[in-house]
Amino acid sequence: MKRQxxxxxLLALFLFGLIALLAVYGGxxxxxxxxxxxxxxxxxxxxxxxxxxxxxxxxDRDGAVLAMTSGDGTRLYAExxxxxxxxxxxxxDTSGRVRNAVETFQSAYLxxxxxxIWERIGDLLHNTDRKGDTVQLTVSASLSKAxxxxxxxxxxxxxxxxxxxxxxKTGEVLALVSLPAFDPTVDNGTVPxxxxxxxxxxxxxxxxxxxxxxxxxxxxxxxxxxxxxARLRNTSEAFGLNENFLFRDLVVANAVYxxxxxxxxxxxxxxxxxxxILVTPMHMCxxxxxxxxxxxxxxxxxxxxxxTSTGKTRLDFSSRIxxxxxxxxxxxxxxSRMREAAAxxxxxxxxxxxxxxxxxxxxxxxxxxxxGFLQNTNSPYAICVMTENGDENAAASIGANSIAWLLEHPxxxx
Amino acid sequence: MGLRHKDPVxxxxxxxxxxxxxxxxxxFLLLAIRRNDVTGxxxxxxxxxxxxxxxxxxxxxxxxxxxxxxLTNFLCALGVLLLYDTNPEYARQQVxxxxxxxxxxxxxxxxxxxxxxxxxxxxxxAAVSLVLLVLPVLxxxxxxxxxxxxxxxxxxxxxxxxxxxxxxIVLARWMADRHFWPWFLFAxxxxxxxxLQMDLGTALLYYGVTLMLGFASTGxxxxxxxxxxxxxxxxxxxxxxxxxxxxRLAIWLNPWAVYDTFGYQIVQxxxxxxxxxxxxxxxxxxxxxxxxxxxSDFIFAVLCEQFGLVFALCVLAIVVALIWRGATIAMAARTxxxxxxxxxxxxxxxxxxFVIIGGVIKLIPLTGVTMPFVSYGGTSLLSSMCLVxxxxxxxxxxxxxxxxxxxxxxxxxxxxx
Numbered sequence: 001m002k003r004q005x006x007x008x009x010l011l012a013l014f015l016f017g018l019i020a021l022l023a024v025y026g027g028x029x030x031x032x033x034x035x036x037x038x039x040x041x042x043x044x045x046x047x048x049x050x051x052x053x054x055x056x057x058x059x060d061r062d063g064a065v066l067a068m069t070s071g072d073g074t075r076l077y078a079e080x081x082x083x084x085x086x087x088x089x090x091x092x093d094t095s096g097r098v099r100n101a102v103e104t105f106q107s108a109y110l111x112x113x114x115x116x117i118w119e120r121i122g123d124l125l126h127n128t129d130r131k132g133d134t135v136q137l138t139v140s141a142s143l144s145k146a147x148x149x150x151x152x153x154x155x156x157x158x159x160x161x162x163x164x165x166x167x168x169k170t171g172e173v174l175a176l177v178s179l180p181a182f183d184p185t186v187d188n189g190t191v192p193x194x195x196x197x198x199x200x201x202x203x204x205x206x207x208x209x210x211x212x213x214x215x216x217x218x219x220x221x222x223x224x225x226x227x228x229x230a231r232l233r234n235t236s237e238a239f240g241l242n243e244n245f246l247f248r249d250l251v252v253a254n255a256v257y258x259x260x261x262x263x264x265x266x267x268x269x270x271x272x273x274x275x276x277i278l279v280t281p282m283h284m285c286x287x288x289x290x291x292x293x294x295x296x297x298x299x300x301x302x303x304x305x306x307x308t309s310t311g312k313t314r315l316d317f318s319s320r321i322x323x324x325x326x327x328x329x330x331x332x333x334x335x336s337r338m339r340e341a342a343a344x345x346x347x348x349x350x351x352x353x354x355x356x357x358x359x360x361x362x363x364x365x366x367x368x369x370x371x372g373f374l375q376n377t378n379s380p381y382a383i384c385v386m387t388e389n390g391d392e393n394a395a396a397s398i399g400a401n402s403i404a405w406l407l408e409h410p411x412x413x414x
Numbered sequence: 415m416g417l418r419h420k421d422p423v424x425x426x427x428x429x430x431x432x433x434x435x436x437x438x439x440x441x442f443l444l445l446a447i448r449r450n451d452v453t454g455x456x457x458x459x460x461x462x463x464x465x466x467x468x469x470x471x472x473x474x475x476x477x478x479x480x481x482x483x484x485l486t487n488f489l490c491a492l493g494v495l496l497l498y499d500t501n502p503e504y505a506r507q508q509v510x511x512x513x514x515x516x517x518x519x520x521x522x523x524x525x526x527x528x529x530x531x532x533x534x535x536x537x538x539x540a541a542v543s544l545v546l547l548v549l550p551v552l553x554x555x556x557x558x559x560x561x562x563x564x565x566x567x568x569x570x571x572x573x574x575x576x577x578x579x580x581x582x583i584v585l586a587r588w589m590a591d592r593h594f595w596p597w598f599l600f601a602x603x604x605x606x607x608x609x610l611q612m613d614l615g616t617a618l619l620y621y622g623v624t625l626m627l628g629f630a631s632t633g634x635x636x637x638x639x640x641x642x643x644x645x646x647x648x649x650x651x652x653x654x655x656x657x658x659x660x661x662r663l664a665i666w667l668n669p670w671a672v673y674d675t676f677g678y679q680i681v682q683x684x685x686x687x688x689x690x691x692x693x694x695x696x697x698x699x700x701x702x703x704x705x706x707x708x709x710s711d712f713i714f715a716v717l718c719e720q721f722g723l724v725f726a727l728c729v730l731a732i733v734v735a736l737i738w739r740g741a742t743i744a745m746a747a748r749t750x751x752x753x754x755x756x757x758x759x760x761x762x763x764x765x766x767x768f769v770i771i772g773g774v775i776k777l778i779p780l781t782g783v784t785m786p787f788v789s790y791g792g793t794s795l796l797s798s799m800c801l802v803x804x805x806x807x808x809x810x811x812x813x814x815x816x817x818x819x820x821x822x823x824x825x826x827x828x829x830x831x
Contacts, residue, residue, distance in 0.1 A: 001750060001753070003633055004630060004631065004633075004750060004753060004754075005745045005753070007629065007630045007633060008630060008741055008744050008745050008753065008757050009741065009745065011626050011629075011630055011741070011757065011761060012737055012738065012740075012741035012760070014626075015737045015741075015760070015761065015764035015765070015768075016734055016737065016738075018764065018765075018768040019730050019733055019734050019737070019764070019767070019768065021768075021777070022730060022768060022771050022772060022775065022777065023727050023730050025775060025777045026687075026723070026726070026727075026771070026775040026777075027723060027727070029684075029687075029775060029776070030687050030688060030691070030718075030723055033684075033688070034687070034688035034691065035688070036688075037681075037684045037685050037687070037688035038685065038688040038689060040670075040681070040685060042673055042681055042682070042685065043685045043689075044682075044701060044704050045685065045686075045689050045700065045701045045704070048701055108691070113689065113691070113695070114691070116693065120696055120699075
């Protein structure tokens with residue numbers, strides 16, 4: 001009986017372990033994936049709630065209104081057509097044509113699902129209509145508009161591509177533009193082909209020679225026991241390829257680095273950023289920001305502040321380190337090489353008079369890239385431009401324009 | 415009587431009962447006012463009354479564990495509350511079954527105290543169990559992919575729920591008597607019949623409980639290891655032989671990919687979890703009825719949506735407390751048979767909770783079992799309360815033995831003086 005009691009104790013501990021596993025896994029899943037599940041287009045609750053709650057406003061980082069609800073319940077977007085179009089892949093629209101935009105991904109705030117029990121009781125007692133929270137973004141509408149204009153200037157009437165600007169110190173996304181864009185207030189009929197796709201976060205492209213900084217980082221790796229192929233793969237994965245990113249504020253398609261042992265010819269292709277390597281422009285911007293930030297990858301964030309309908313702050317911006325990609329020494333070396341490369345780019349000559357800039361251009365299959373950063377702690381910006389119908393020079397010109405704009409209109413840090 | 419008041423577990427149980435009654439009184443009143451529904455007011459009075467009667471009368475008849483009783487009442491009443499919010503008709507039926515469940519618990523306590531489950535009675539129970547499990551194979555109707563329900567004269571029931579109790583008694587008897595082959599073959603026969611019914615969830619439960627009880631009685635790590643390897647092998651063969659096993663695994667891995675068809679239920683369950691967040695949308699709010707089978711398999715998702723993750727964790731803590739009480743009672747049992755019986759019932763409750771909640775939160779593939787005490791369904795509720803009845807029966811015997819020991823010790827002391 002004594003031994004049997006001991007075994008009962010073991011079994012009880014085993015059951016406790018199982019229940020603890022449920023608690024840990026359930027809590028982890030809801031906290032990490034909850035906002036994605038909630039923002040799903042399959043969420044019928046959201047559709048029901050939209051009938052009962054006045055959606056909150058969406059503001060840019062300077063307080064400019066990007067979306068608001070009128071007295072008759074109509075959702076209104078920025079007054080200026082060009083701003084509306086430049087911001088449409090960030091803001092989205094009420095019918096969810098752009099996947100994972102703020103209108104859907106942050107609907108828990110916008111439709112008041114994050115209201116506390118006391119706020120709900122207060123609404124019931126005062127018999128007031130429920131209003132969702134106001135969401136202020138880290139994105140600057142004027143910078144986004146300037147970027148979209150720049151695309152039109154360089155690529156003509158039908159520009160196709162994407163651009164992302166980030167603060168490499170904090171991870172704030174300052175601009176995110178995807179082209180072609182559309183006006184969220186018009187019906188489907190007049191929308192250009194492929195305009196609903198957010199090319200910055202959802203479309204995967206071969207980085208081509210723009211991948212070189214990662215290849216250099218692999219060659220500088222101290223892990224001499226690994227083969228060149230393993231070093232390149234390890235370094236790529238350190239920069240987040242093949243990783244399932246679960247960022248708090250935005251969804252980024254998983255970047256791909258081919259698994260398996262490559263032959264010599266395949267390795268040569270991989271070193272040039274092709275042969276199956278696929279990334280989003282947002283990911284390339286994150287890589288660039290990590291290099292500028294001495295190898296530290298910050299989590300990209302798009303929410304600056306969330307306030308309740310009564311003006312109380314529900315959420316404030318907080319930055320978080322996502323991971324350490326490479327040693328600071330490797331990062332310093334990459335920064336130096338990119339600064340040298342920037343010096344040889346004619347488009348950047350004006351900017352270089354004012355601040356140190358690191359940059360690199362490259363071409364992948366059917367696309368051209370520009371990546372760059374300002375090496376100045378007062379202007380900690382990382383930029384990625386990708387064009388589908390332009391060459392490296394066009395991409396570099398758009399990048400240079402955005403740098404010039406940022407130097408002229410400094411963005412306040414949180 | 416003096417001893418009773420000094421018992422901290424008993425005291426905690428009584429206080430908890432008061433809190434539980436107040437919680438449900440306010441919960442049902444809130445919904446009744448909101449709906450302006452007479453049933454709500456009746457439930458607001460009736461459910462706390464059942465809890466009070468159960469917590470007061472039962473300990474007057476038998477010495478039972480008050481804390482376990484309070485926790486069981488909480489879970490049962492929580493089920494009725496959630497059902498009233500989502501479907502008042504289900505709540506009306508469930509509260510009747512809850513009343514019957516209290517009576518069934520009483521019968522089980524009495525049964526454990528009264529009957530000496532001999533080897534002969536074990537053989538009879540084993541035979542009855544196998545006959546019951548054959549019924550759905552021959553006469554059952556397929557529901558949600560499993561043929562595990564029997565419909566006779568307008569009444570439907572799930573024989574595997576009733577067999578759970580027989581299984582525990584039979585296993586405890588033969589394991590206590592160290593009769594390996596009878597219990598082994600009986601468990602295998604039950605499993606085979608459950609596989610024929612395609613009731614994978616219940617089969618998993620029976621297998622897990624048998625394996626763990628087998629380990630508890632023999633202490634053989636070889637048996638435990640062989641059981642785990644055997645289960646792994648069976649899962650591998652099942653995956654390669656049966657298309658529906660492959661399908662279930664694929665749904666589990668990525669339900670979003672098959673949202674429109676097989677993944678709909680899990681996806682809606684996950685969305686309910688996300689909608690509830692930490693603190694829930696509130697009782698009476700949200701849209702839990704969009705989840706298919708919300709009243710039974712997915713009642714935990716309903717709970718999470720309305721009360722939130724923090725409350726769900728508290729419910730898990732209650733299950734842990736139930737397991738702790740069950741295991742403590744099993745360890746205090748004077749005979750191997752009673753110890754195995756109480757531990758078996760505890761394992762059944764704990765494992766069943768893990769299997770269904772694990773399926774809802776996508777930790778493991780979903781198998782259609784109910785959440786003990788909370789899910790809608792008379793057979794499920796009765797069987798869960800009977801399991802508690804078995805544990806309480808053993809506790810009642812433990813307390814009698816303890817009282818007898820105290821009496822003898824006092825007598826011996828007086829004789830010495």
